Amino acid sequence: MASERDYFHLSGPLHLTHVKWDNLYHRKSVAASLVQGVYVQEKDRQEQRKGPNALAFPWWAFFHFQLLHTLVDDVDNSIFGAIYEFKPPPSKCNDTLHKTPRYVIAFRGTIKKPDSISRDIELDLQFIRNGLHQTSRSNIAIEAVRNMVASVGGSNLWLAGHSLGSCMTLLAGKDMAKNGILIESFLFNPPYASAPIERIRSKKLKHRLRIASSVVKAGLAIAMKDKKSSSFDSLSAWIPCLFVNPSDYICSEYVGYFEHRRKMEEIGAGSIEKVATQNSVISLMMSAFGKESEPLHLIPSATLAVNFTPSRNFKEAHGIHQxxxxxxxxxxxLYKY
Structure with a gap:
């Protein structure tokens, strides 16, 4: 049975009848709705809802997008992404229309349903182990973005993802940024593969733990002669929009990640943090054993948007609907380094 959250007319942004494309709130709302459209497409598939019984269509049609193509996982045949094209009617033209994307590629996160949960959790674990970039789903996602950029250019494209889908967005966005192509990207509740230090209430303890972590990571990286710097620096100009909730332990550490770098700069320890911020303990340990590892969640720059609206529970704090x-x-x- 369908959840109320799958119905656009019950839980979608019906109030956005006139989108101002130069307004961050409006832009993120549209991007989040398109991501929800991917979630509902996969639920439609699993629950065999077709034709008039399918629920996904309004999630993109309300904003005058058309579904061009779905991205399907080659392991479980689940729909994990979608490519949309913006097709506004003449009556909807306004002075902010030049800010619209021509195309949006959106990626969903984990779905706890029988036909997809096994594969999704496998990929969640790959993310924690810094191995998501080696999976076939990530290859499909990156190839789709590369093909779209080759066809229409990066300036005409948005990327959007939620949770695990944010990881796909990060992978593709990083891949493009390393080649000098900067794609506007919206990452909702992006996972941060580290202990959620941000959840600790004591500011002093948090700061001390982060300084200790930075010293350890920088020391290990220098000792191992880690050479990530040039690759990491090439991402500096790419500024994705990260949307996090401090009550969501999966993504809340991004708040501390960016603030800590600012504080380290202020106390004259910027050189230490410049090295530390490119590395995770897991990636350094795996590199020490000769295994390829990419700390996907680490980026030098971002616009960080934090939702301080109280959440009733973790599910709400991590949900796309907020x-x-x-x-x-x-x-x-804005954080830019």
Missing amino acids: WWKPDLCLQSK
Whole structure:
């Protein structure tokens, strides 16, 4: 049976009848809705909802997008992504229309349903082990983005993803940025593969733990003669939008990650943090044993938007639906290094 959250007319952003494409709130709401469209497409597939019984269509059609193509996992045949094309009617033209994307590639996160949960959890674990870039799903995602960029250019494209889908967005966005192509990207509740230090209440303890972690990572990286710097620096100009909730332990550490680098710069320890911020303990350990490892979650720059609206539980704090609510207490800050 379908959840109320799958029905656009019950839980979608119906209030956005006039989208101002130069407004971050409007842009992120549209991007989040397109991601939800991918979730519901896969649920439609699993529950065999077709034709008039399918629920996914309004999630993109409301904003005048058309579904061009679905991205299908080659292991479990689940729909994990979608490519949309923006096709507004003449009556919807306005002075912000030049800010719209021509195309959007969106990726869903984990779905706890029988036909997809096994593969999704396998990929979640690959992310934790810094091995997601070696999976076939990530290859399909990156290839789709490369093909679209080759066809229409990076400036006409948006990337969007939620949770595990944010990881796919990061992989593809990083891949393009390393080649000088900067794609506007929206990452909702992006996982951070580390202990959630941000959840500790004591600010002093958090700061001390992060300094200790930075010293250890920088020391190990220098001792191992790690050479990530040039690759990491090439990402500096790419500024994805990260949307996190401090009550979501999966993504909340991004708040501390960027603030810690700023604080380390202020106390004159920027050189240590410049090395530390490129590495994770897991990636360094795996590299020490000669295994390829890429800490996907680490990036030098971002616009970080934090939702301080109280969440009733973890499910709500990690959910995609929060990002189009009209009464969000959202604070945004640019970090660029």
